[in-house]
Structures are given as C-alpha cells and as structure tokens.
Amino acid sequence: MAEIFDRLVIRLLLAGFVCLMIYLYRYAHVIFYPTVKRQVLKKIHPSENPADTLHLFSRVVGISIIFSSISFNETTGFFLSLFHFAVWGTIAIVLYLLSLYIIESIVFYNFDYTDEILKRKNMSYAIISFCHALVIAILSRTVMIEAENSIVILLVLWLYMLVIVGFSIKYYTFISKLSFNRLMIQKNMSLCFSYGGFTLGAGFVVASCFDQEHYDITVYCIQVLLKTILSLIIFPIFKKGLVKIFPIKMGDERTLEGHVESDMQSLGYGFFEGCVFISSAILTTMIVNRIQFGTIYPFF
C-alpha cells in the first residue's frame, strides 16, 4: 500500500511540475510574441476576442503535445528526472516557439499579428495559426522522440524538419485554387478550412517520414528525404483520384473567392479542398510507410 501511495504522490508532484513548466511557457511566449504581452500577462477574456483566444490556446495544445514526448525515469532518481524534464521541456519550448515564429514569418509575411488578430479579429488567421501550432507540435514531438535525448541530433533533425515543412507549406499555392492573401484579407473561412486541411495533411506526411528506425543519422536523413519526395509523387495521385471519384460542380472562380453572395459556396469549397487534402495525405502516409517489401533475408 505504501508503495502504491508513494507512486501516486510522485505522479501528483510530476503533474504539478508539468503545470509549472507550462507556466514558464506562458512567459517564454511573450519573448517571441511581445505584442501579446498584455493578453498573456493579464486575465484572458475569451468572449472579447475569440480569434486571440484560439491563437493563444492553440500553442498551449501544441506545447502539451510536445511535453507528452518527454518521459520521466523515476529509477534514476526523482530530482534527476525532474531536472531532465526541465531541461528537455525548456529546449522543447524554445524550439517550438522558434519553429512557429519561422513558419508563420513565411506564411504570414504579408500579415501582422496585431492587425489581424487584435484589431480585425480575423478568425481565418486564428484557425490557420491553430493548424500551424498543431502541426509544428506533432512534428517537434516526432523529432524529439527520434533524437533519443541527444541535443546534437535534435538540432540537426529540427533544422531538417523546418526546411521540409517550409517547402511543403509553399506547395499549397501550387495545388489549391484559392488565393491565400486575397481571401485572408477578406477573412474568408473557406481559406482556413482548405489551408488547415492541407497543413494538417502535410504535417501527417512529414511526421510519418520522420517516424522510422535509425542507427545512423546520415542514412536516416537520406531515408527521410527519399520518403518526402516519394510522398510528393504519391500525394497528387490521391488528390486527383478523390476529385475524380467525387466530382464537384464549381461556380465561377471569382464567386469562389469570397464574394458575400457566394459565401456558402465558398465555404463548401473550402471544406471540400481541406477534406481532399487531409484524406490524400493520410492515404499517402499509408502508401509510403505501410508497405512492407521485405528483404531477401528469409531466402539467403
């Protein structure tokens, strides 16, 4: 009984420690987003600005996803495992916020957080930001697991991951019919569903490319690169296939892009594109990762 109670106490203490780390994250967030200082450091009023609430709490979801990759090893000692969590938690926070900063600088290079979220309460911007937060968190988590407590490998993989994500995000303009900048200014919701589906799909694909056994970092990076290129080859097949299987009747392209009278049509198209992107991406991960070709081992 004493042992069971001791383990429960350890779990409670560790849960408290994780909360402390998230509290630390709250302040770290201000370093990368000085403009949110007022919102973060004071009480948050979700009803005043839902876009800002979503923007902020998407990062909390993200950091929680990343923290779930760090494990406590109580056998090494309680304080050492706390220290381990603190070190890797801090690294995770820094890398996560840095990744978000870089990716959002690429995607929202024409937009400003203060203008879009604080002044215009642009929900489209907030949802896209939410998707970024989720995707970067999933990828950072994968990279942290693959790094296996090696900071050097973590940095190499993190940079590698950022490059791949950067390129994959630019791929959106190539495959979508929606104009990103124009619809973002119009606060068009179709954009966020389409782009959200694309980002999440791309995140799943890249995460699946990174999720593989590794013994040598060079061979691992080559395998990731090959899988990424293979995904680029497979993805359009599913996208085209789904569009052919479920043909849609589109209106004039002008009406599609955010005119008030065609809002429902535009929203529907956003759903359609987002769902096609995400389904194609999930199917791509299956083709890239779930086919076992075997080896010549059983025969030789």
Add this chain to the structure above:
Amino acid sequence: MYKFFLYSVLIIIYLGLAKTLSPSEIGVQYLQNEKGFSKLVKGPMTTVILVDTHATGFLIKTFYQKYRVILGYDNVEELIVRTSREFAKRNLPNIGLSVYRKFNEKEEFLPLPPGSIYINNSEFGDWKTNKKGEIKWKFKKSFKNFPRFLGWGKFRPDEKFYQDLKTSISLNQTFYGTQNEFGPNGTVTQKNFPHFFKGERKKKVELKTLLFEYFKENF
C-alpha cells in the same frame, strides 16, 4: 503540361536519389554476367559455387544469387549479388555447380561440378585406393574441410569422373557428374544444398488453399 513536366522531374529525382543513396543499393553488388566475377573475386585457385537463387518484385523482378567462394589457399566466403534476368535464368540449371574458376590468372566459366580445379592437383590432394580397392581423390589434411565446403558430402571423385570431366571441358559442355550427381537433379547437390530444394520453396500453392490458410490464420 507544366505540372506534368514537374511531376516527371520529381520521379526522375526520386529514382536517381534512391539509386545513389539507398543503403540497399550500396550494400549488394551487381553482377551483369559471369565476366563480372573477376572484379568481385580475388585470389588464386578460386572456385565460385552457385548456392541459391531468388527473385523479388511483382512486375519488375530483381534477381539475387548466393555464391560460395572458395579461395584455394585462404578461406571460404559468401557472396550475395544482384544479377541480370538473363544471367539468373541461364544459371538456374547450375545450382550446386562451380560457375567460375580462376587459376594461374586463367579464368573459366564453364559450369562444372564444384572442386573440379582441385582434382588431380597434387598441391591439394592425391589419388588414393580405399578399402574397397577403388581409386578416389582425397584432399590433403590441410584441406580436409574442402569436401564440406564444396558440397560433396560423402562423394569422392574417381578416375572415371576425372576423365569425363576432362572430356566435357574439351567439348566445352556442362558436366553434371558421371551419374549426374551434381546440378538441380543431382543427388549430391540435393543432399548438400538442402536450403534451395526445400519443399515449401518449390510447391505451387492453389488459390483455394491460400485463401483457406489466410482465413485460418487471421480469423
């Protein structure tokens, strides 16, 4: 058209990168035909025996072959290579035979029973009369493991075998032994290379049996 061009470029990049960087491509050497042995196999008095052959792939087959390389004065090595379809098909009736020999910088490609270059070579052994009064080839003590390496088992060549071997070489004909002891139908080969002749590798499974086994295993 532009997208099609980009897609084609992507496929070419993938194939190129996979070919040059993939560890599986780097790990296994390619053997176009028998002429390629000289690059892969070094050392004098060497014989290369085809031990096993296997094909992978669905539409485009990749052929692998496993060889036992006996370096006369040195050791025994295993060599797994990818080969061309034509060479793999041509080599199918040569299981258990020596398909390449090198001695005194001279190369031979005629499929012969394993160890034929060592027979009648006084450096490796002598002709000895056994208890039954038969004259058989016997390896010297330092090469006592050769019959096992060569896949002879209890078989020992006699003088008739050697004469028939010489005749086949002069006629440039594949030799499977006086009583066809070697090759895919040879008793000696079948006994000493059992892996290739395993029942499950040869048998053709009917669709009905296959489905029955599948449902039995999975449900």
